[in-house]
Amino acid sequence: MNFALILFCLLVVSGAIWFVNVLVLRKRRAPDAKDPWWVEYGASFFPVILLVFVLRSFIVEPFKIPSGSMIPTLQVGDFILVNKYTYGIRLPVINKKIIEFNTPQRGDVMVFRYPEDPSLDYIKRVVGIPGDKVAYQNKQLTINGKPVEMRRIDDYLHPERLYYSRQFIEKMDGIEYRVLNDQDAPAFIPDASRFPYRENCLYNNSGVICTVPEGQYFMMGDNRDNSRDSRFWGFVPDENIVGKAFFIWLNFGDLKRIGPFK
Structure with a gap:
C-alpha cells in the first residue's frame, strides 16, 4: 500500500472541496444556511x-520495524522516526530530490525503498558509499582495504528464540554500534x-567483495547472518x-527502549 499516494489523493480531494466551498458554494448559500455534510467534513x-x-x-x-535484521540495534516492534530532510528535500510520492543537503555516510541507519520491489520500505546500515570497495570475508567487514574495527563483547541472548549469538562492537568512521554473528552460519x-x-561484485566461499558504483550505496543489517541485504540483492540507488532513522x-513490549540510537 502506497500510503504517501493515498494521503496525497485525500489532500487533493479535501483541498478541492475547501477551495470550491470558499470561492463558490458559500457565496451561493443563504447566510444562515448550513454547509452540506460533504462540504463540512471535507473542509x-x-x-x-x-x-x-x-x-x-x-x-x-x-x-515500524517488522523483522529482526537490525537486532540488536533495532528490535521487532520498535516504532521509529525517520528524518526526511537529512539527505535533501524530495518531492512526495515520486521521491525526486529537488534540494541537496547531505549524503548518506558510513554507519548511518537508513530507510529506503527496496530495489527489487520499491513498494516496500527496508531499513539497514550504510557500510559502503559511492567509490568504496566493500569486502565481507569470513565475517570481517573491510572498507577500501582497511578492516573495520571489531571488539568482542558478551554474547547476545535472543529472548524469544532462546539462543545466543556472538556479539561485537564495530567502529566505523567514529560511529560505534553492535552487530551479531552466528558462529555456525556459513560465510x-x-x-x-x-x-x-x-559485475562490480565478486562472490567466493568467504563472502563477497563489491565496488560501489556512483549514486549507489551498499547496505547491511546489524544481525549479519539473519539479514538479506546488499550482499544478496545489490546496491541501493540514491x-x-x-531518510535517516x-x-x-x-x-x-519495552518502554525503556524509547530514545535515540546509533
Missing part, C-alpha cells in the same frame, strides 16, 4: 491532512540475485532513499 479534514502530509513528506515519518552467499551492477518513539 474540516483539509487542514489536518495538509499538516500530516507536510510533516510526513518533508520533516519526519514514522515506521558464503548462497543465492545472490542478478542485480544491476552485479533515488530510493527515504534516528529515534525509537515507542515499543509496547
Whole structure:
C-alpha cells in the first residue's frame, strides 16, 4: 500500500472541496444556511491532512520495524522516526530530490525503498558509499582495504528464540554500534540475485567483495547472518532513499527502549 499516494489523493480531494466551498458554494448559500455534510467534513479534514502530509513528506515519518535484521540495534516492534530532510528535500510520492543537503555516510541507519520491489520500505546500515570497495570475508567487514574495527563483547541472548549469538562492537568512521554473528552460519552467499551492477561484485566461499558504483550505496543489517541485504540483492540507488532513522518513539513490549540510537 502506497500510503504517501493515498494521503496525497485525500489532500487533493479535501483541498478541492475547501477551495470550491470558499470561492463558490458559500457565496451561493443563504447566510444562515448550513454547509452540506460533504462540504463540512471535507473542509474540516483539509487542514489536518495538509499538516500530516507536510510533516510526513518533508520533516519526519514514522515506521515500524517488522523483522529482526537490525537486532540488536533495532528490535521487532520498535516504532521509529525517520528524518526526511537529512539527505535533501524530495518531492512526495515520486521521491525526486529537488534540494541537496547531505549524503548518506558510513554507519548511518537508513530507510529506503527496496530495489527489487520499491513498494516496500527496508531499513539497514550504510557500510559502503559511492567509490568504496566493500569486502565481507569470513565475517570481517573491510572498507577500501582497511578492516573495520571489531571488539568482542558478551554474547547476545535472543529472548524469544532462546539462543545466543556472538556479539561485537564495530567502529566505523567514529560511529560505534553492535552487530551479531552466528558462529555456525556459513560465510558464503548462497543465492545472490542478478542485480544491476552485479559485475562490480565478486562472490567466493568467504563472502563477497563489491565496488560501489556512483549514486549507489551498499547496505547491511546489524544481525549479519539473519539479514538479506546488499550482499544478496545489490546496491541501493540514491533515488530510493527515504531518510535517516534516528529515534525509537515507542515499543509496547519495552518502554525503556524509547530514545535515540546509533
